[in-house]
Amino acid sequence: MLTRRTGLLLGTAALVIAVATGAFFLWGGPDTLNAQTSCREPVPLRFEIASKIERSELGFTQGLEVRDGQLYESTGRIGGTTRINVISFDGQVRTLTDLGTTVFGEGLTILNDQIYQLTWQEHQVYVYDLAAKRQRVMRNPREGWGLTNDGTNLIFSDGGPSFFYVDPQSFAVRRTVKVRSTRPGDIVGLNELELVRGRLYGNIFTTWSIVRIDPASGCIDGVADMRGLRDRMSAEEKSLIDLDSGNYVLNGIAYDNATGTFYVTGKRWKSIFSGRFVEGGR
Numbered sequence: 001m002l003t004r005r006t007g008l009l010l011g012t013a014a015l016v017i018a019v020a021t022g023a024f025f026l027w028g029g030p031d032t033l034n035a036q037t038s039c040r041e042p043v044p045l046r047f048e049i050a051s052k053i054e055r056s057e058l059g060f061t062q063g064l065e066v067r068d069g070q071l072y073e074s075t076g077r078i079g080g081t082t083r084i085n086v087i088s089f090d091g092q093v094r095t096l097t098d099l100g101t102t103v104f105g106e107g108l109t110i111l112n113d114q115i116y117q118l119t120w121q122e123h124q125v126y127v128y129d130l131a132a133k134r135q136r137v138m139r140n141p142r143e144g145w146g147l148t149n150d151g152t153n154l155i156f157s158d159g160g161p162s163f164f165y166v167d168p169q170s171f172a173v174r175r176t177v178k179v180r181s182t183r184p185g186d187i188v189g190l191n192e193l194e195l196v197r198g199r200l201y202g203n204i205f206t207t208w209s210i211v212r213i214d215p216a217s218g219c220i221d222g223v224a225d226m227r228g229l230r231d232r233m234s235a236e237e238k239s240l241i242d243l244d245s246g247n248y249v250l251n252g253i254a255y256d257n258a259t260g261t262f263y264v265t266g267k268r269w270k271s272i273f274s275g276r277f278v279e280g281g282r
């Protein structure tokens with residue numbers, strides 16, 4: 001798993017380096033614009049933490065979404081099993097369904113009262129009712145990474161340089177959008193997704209970055225450096241991240257329309273942070 005994904009990430013070294021150093025202001029500029037794109041320089045986003053939730057049970061978070069005042073989570077099988085959990089805003093985790101280790105759970109979204117769950121390399125997309133009773137299965141010929149929706153289409157990523165709008169009935173691709181920036185080269189590793197007020201938020205696998213994308217153009221129009229979350233973690237949680245940076249990475253973005261609150265977390269993190277993104281420096 002890590003070898004494949006790490007390989008994919010080589011192409012985005014510039015993005016990762018820029019983010020890791022906090023040097024967002026070094027991106028592009030008028031002299032370095034890629035002639036093939038018309039993206040504008042992304043604005044720095046700052047995540048203002050409102051509170052920290054400590055979950056009652058860990059999960060290898062692969063998909064996260066708010067519905068009716070609670071978080072729905074899809075988990076992968078690292079350190080556990082593929083599940084769909086609901087997590088209350090005070091951190092109580094309850095498992096709705098457990099698929100064991102036969103498949104590797106990935107992104108999750110809820111559209112028209114149905115839960116959609118990707119699998120990583122098994123090419124299966126599961127469709128459930130809100131109690132996570134399985135109703136049908138669709139085929140995804142690509143890898144499954146992140147998943148969200150725009151009210152009509154499912155939108156998913158496969159770790160490659162594009163994301164895809166697909167028919168929720170058949171998983172047929174209706175539109176392919178390449179992620180672009182002011183820099184040349186592919187931007188890969190787009191993982192967990194959340195469409196909020198017409199902008200696609202996604203975290204870049206193995207980094208502390210969340211990008212905000214204009215889905216009409218594919219241009220990254222904002223970048224958030226999420227390293228500040230680390231300062232709010234316990235020493236134990238920090239040490240896990242430091243010891244195994246591949247399996248304890250930032251992954252999971254959800255948004256509560258009722259309150260305008262974002263929820264962000266990571267794989268096997270104890271912490272889920274609530275807050276909001278504001279434009280401006282760190």
Ligand SMILES: [Ca+2]
Binds near residue numbers: 254
């Ligand atoms: Ca999400």
